[in-house]
Amino acid sequence: MEVFLQTLVAGILKGGLYGLIGIGMTLIMGVMGIINLAHGQLMMVGMYITFVCFHYLGIDPYFALLVSMPALFLLGVAIQKYTLNPLIEVESILPENQVLMTVGIGMVLTEVARFIFSSDYKSVQTSYSSSSFFIGEISFSLALTIAFFIAVAFTLFMFWFLLRTDLGRSIRATAQDKDAALLMGVNAQRITILTFGIGSALVAAAGTLLMPIYYLFPDIGGPFTRKAFVITILGGLGSTVGAIFGGLTLGLAEAFGATYIGMAFDDMIGLVIFILVLIFLPSGFKRITKV
Amino acid sequence: MLEVKEIDVFYGDLQVLWDVTFEVRRREIVVLIGANGAGKSTTIRTISSLLNPRRGTILFQGERLDLLPPHGIIERGVVHVPEGRRLFSEMSVEENLVMGSLYGEAKTKRRDTLRHVYELFPRLLERRKQMAGTLSGGEQQMLAIGRGLMSLPHLMMFDEPSLGLAPILVQEIFGMIRRINGEGVTILLVEQNVHQTLAMCDRAYALENGRIVLSGTGEELSANEHVREAYLGI
Ligand SMILES: Nc1ncnc2c1ncn2[C@@H]1O[C@H](COP(=O)(O)OP(=O)(O)O)[C@@H](O)[C@H]1O
Ligand SMILES: [Mg+2]
Numbered sequence: 465m466e467v468f469l470q471t472l473v474a475g476i477l478k479g480g481l482y483g484l485i486g487i488g489m490t491l492i493m494g495v496m497g498i499i500n501l502a503h504g505q506l507m508m509v510g511m512y513i514t515f516v517c518f519h520y521l522g523i524d525p526y527f528a529l530l531v532s533m534p535a536l537f538l539l540g541v542a543i544q545k546y547t548l549n550p551l552i553e554v555e556s557i558l559p560e561n562q563v564l565m566t567v568g569i570g571m572v573l574t575e576v577a578r579f580i581f582s583s584d585y586k587s588v589q590t591s592y593s594s595s596s597f598f599i600g601e602i603s604f605s606l607a608l609t610i611a612f613f614i615a616v617a618f619t620l621f622m623f624w625f626l627l628r629t630d631l632g633r634s635i636r637a638t639a640q641d642k643d644a645a646l647l648m649g650v651n652a653q654r655i656t657i658l659t660f661g662i663g664s665a666l667v668a669a670a671g672t673l674l675m676p677i678y679y680l681f682p683d684i685g686g687p688f689t690r691k692a693f694v695i696t697i698l699g700g701l702g703s704t705v706g707a708i709f710g711g712l713t714l715g716l717a718e719a720f721g722a723t724y725i726g727m728a729f730d731d732m733i734g735l736v737i738f739i740l741v742l743i744f745l746p747s748g749f750k751r752i753t754k755v
Numbered sequence: 756m757l758e759v760k761e762i763d764v765f766y767g768d769l770q771v772l773w774d775v776t777f778e779v780r781r782r783e784i785v786v787l788i789g790a791n792g793a794g795k796s797t798t799i800r801t802i803s804s805l806l807n808p809r810r811g812t813i814l815f816q817g818e819r820l821d822l823l824p825p826h827g828i829i830e831r832g833v834v835h836v837p838e839g840r841r842l843f844s845e846m847s848v849e850e851n852l853v854m855g856s857l858y859g860e861a862k863t864k865r866r867d868t869l870r871h872v873y874e875l876f877p878r879l880l881e882r883r884k885q886m887a888g889t890l891s892g893g894e895q896q897m898l899a900i901g902r903g904l905m906s907l908p909h910l911m912m913f914d915e916p917s918l919g920l921a922p923i924l925v926q927e928i929f930g931m932i933r934r935i936n937g938e939g940v941t942i943l944l945v946e947q948n949v950h951q952t953l954a955m956c957d958r959a960y961a962l963e964n965g966r967i968v969l970s971g972t973g974e975e976l977s978a979n980e981h982v983r984e985a986y987l988g989i
Pocket of ligand 2: 838
């Protein structure tokens, strides 16, 4: 029972971060109608920024959010504006080509990271990296708990933004009916750029929050892109609420898999879910329209 | 107020409008009639800049609309209530209305306009929290019109607002369009429902196979041999 509760807690804490990763991907999918296959690689960039902040500038990872999020927002904006949007202008090009472009961007980011930082493992060892506290018999990793609450705060903020502001409504409107949004005066192109920026900033936040308890190497993007994909499809059926649900599901599945099947299988479990979802829930690709 | 001058419009290599010219004067109700596929929607989609004319110009109060991006049109006071309503189906009624008032004066006066729209359409007030996708056809059309009104338009363009509605609702919608016109809004109405629209308009144009073939006052067109034969079945 204790092991079960311990696993449950670990899964939920991780799931909160996965939700943050999934929301960014979901927003991009909803507005652009494409899967961003560079999502994990963007997170990797956010993690390296956190690493540099900590190692060379002595900035604590939680403060590094103030660097990594704006930086990734700008990177996302640039990617949408200069690489993805120009593809839309060319009529003969299918939306699939935008997806291929994200694959290419992911590779470039990975190789640039390898060039600068080599393939070595890096980590950020803070004073609290291995601290934990107990509630009853259950132990909570301090860093993961803090990360969870920050992730929840960002998630709530995103809901407020999407539901209560004109800009957030314009993002949802563009996802639901782009022409109608244009007729209402929404600059849909600007919305795509903004959405990619926001999605990138959110996944950067997740990466930064993971840094105190995770290790980092250039190829870490790939597995996280797959995770983001699984989360988006699981929840997905497309809604932002779904992404949170998908994040929790994956977090729990990984935690229980690691406890009851074996540590080494934690990535495999994600992949198994991924394949099962593709086989049994292909309608997961429905347009993302709900919040 | 609105002058469409000699526009040619293409979908890719396929030309669907030839040399289309017409005008809408301040406070008029002008109707564009035409059979299915004549190019009516294409015409107002071009005015809304969703399509670009390959030749010709579109002027609104002297300004070139055809040079503006689609999102610039509504800010000039021209709003398009599209065919098939095109509501944001997974937003509430009120959110749909809010989406009509994103910029400028419309935004600052949002609360007042909202009250006005709810007065015009009490049904929308009753259902303000409901998702737009769950409304009946008539309510959806009211919402589409209400959303357009939220932008405080000078010119409102309606694309077949009576499509798919029961006759009694059609009456109600046309009545509402006249009322909006009475409040000072200029109207461009695209319809296949020729009999009723010719009776309520100031002037009308007939579009056939992408060309304007007739124009005149509502009475003139109602009396025209060709119109009687082709559209009124008399
Ligand atoms: N997206 C499109 N691509 C190609 N052809 C189109 C498209 N939309 C409409 N058309 C063609 O343009 C012509 C005019 O269509 P439309 O303006 O919708 O007519 P109406 O609104 O009068 O029924 C029709 O022949 C139609 O088949
Ligand atoms: Mg039409």
